[in-house]
Amino acid sequence: MDVSIIGSTGYGGMELVRILHKHPNIRIASLHSDSAAGKRLSEIYPHIGSSSDMVLRPVESDWIIAHSDLVILATPSGVSSRLAQVFVDRNHPIIDLSGDFRFTDEALYERWYKKQSAPCRYLKQFTYQLPEFFKSEMDRPFISNPGCYATCVLLGLAPLVQQQLIEENIIIDAKSGLSGAGKSLSHSSHFVNAHDNMTLYKANQHQHIPEITQQLTAWSGMYDTVQFSTSLIPVSRGIFCTMYVQLKDRDKAGMLHELYQAVYKEKPFVRVQPDGQLPDLKQVAGSNYCDIGLVYNKKTNVVTIVSVIDNLIKGAAGQAVQNLNLFAGYPEASGLDLVAPYF
Ligand SMILES: NC(=O)C1=CN([C@@H]2O[C@H](COP(=O)(O)OP(=O)(O)OC[C@H]3O[C@@H](n4cnc5c(N)ncnc54)[C@H](OP(=O)(O)O)[C@@H]3O)[C@@H](O)[C@H]2O)C=CC1
């Protein structure tokens, strides 16, 4: 399959280039850039060398439709919504990494993203695809890739929520490395502010809250609110989510680890940790894995679940390739054989 990437010079786009360059079933047909069209990718990123170098093309939808089988939008929210429309109109398959097509309700999007939504008729063409729970009965070939925090949280909570084992009061404390904010410099990502520091941001306002609750509700008919906080931590990549939930029935505590193992038995990228063991960030950074561990406190009846991912891979580019593999009928793990460099 021939794939084009728009937004290829961004963090997510560059991870797509790195992964797809080695993918056995995919050829990168073209890379597109708004700000650097006409330059070679290696002029901007010398580490690319000649191995996956290409001249960046402008963002030209007709050319992409003529020369590729699918386009990946690795562009910011608010940009994807505009770029996607012509591909949808011409039925050209899309995987979008942004938040623009994760809801079908324009008002919900505008409330949380504070940007103009794509028209509802476009929103309805997309399927929100968490690849571990891939919906193969898609009407149209348009995939909305989940957000990074949402991926980490949903995989961590899915077994408990699908079985409705927990009380409504779900508390999620999520922490992200700085690449989660994209490549543009901002006050909070300035070295002096970020290094040796930790900052909680968007308290009760984070745009992944409705994305998380939308999926929790779809799985269970319950859990339409969560207490969710996000913090920046001074690492380049990685998301570390700690989730606290109370069991409806204390007698179920003994079967939770087995439940997680059963739910993720056939899922190549979710690794349930040995009973009682919690994962750390480094064991997934650089890979497409989501590692999950849980412990139960008898005194408080609280289950603590820790879920970790690499935001740029499992949270963005790797998950997009996993979705692409499932969409195209390739083995789910094609091109994603990445192990964390542990040092
Ligand atoms: N970073 C992360 O961990 C995650 C990111 N995402 C989502 O993935 C998408 C990409 O994120 P990320 O790579 O971090 O972002 P970056 O800011 O690093 O890169 C975004 C790229 O989009 C391109 N772009 C910006 N404006 C336009 C425009 N008007 N027209 C065309 N292209 C444009 C730019 O490319 P150029 O300069 O070449 O034009 C830029 O390099 C975003 O929607 C983000 O929310 C999702 C999950 C995790």
Ligand SMILES: CC(=O)N[C@@H](CCC(=O)OP(=O)(O)O)C(=O)O
């Ligand atoms: C560290 C950091 O700033 N992370 C970003 C994640 C952005 C993202 O992934 O945005 P969408 O998925 O909604 O497009 C944030 O918290 O807004």
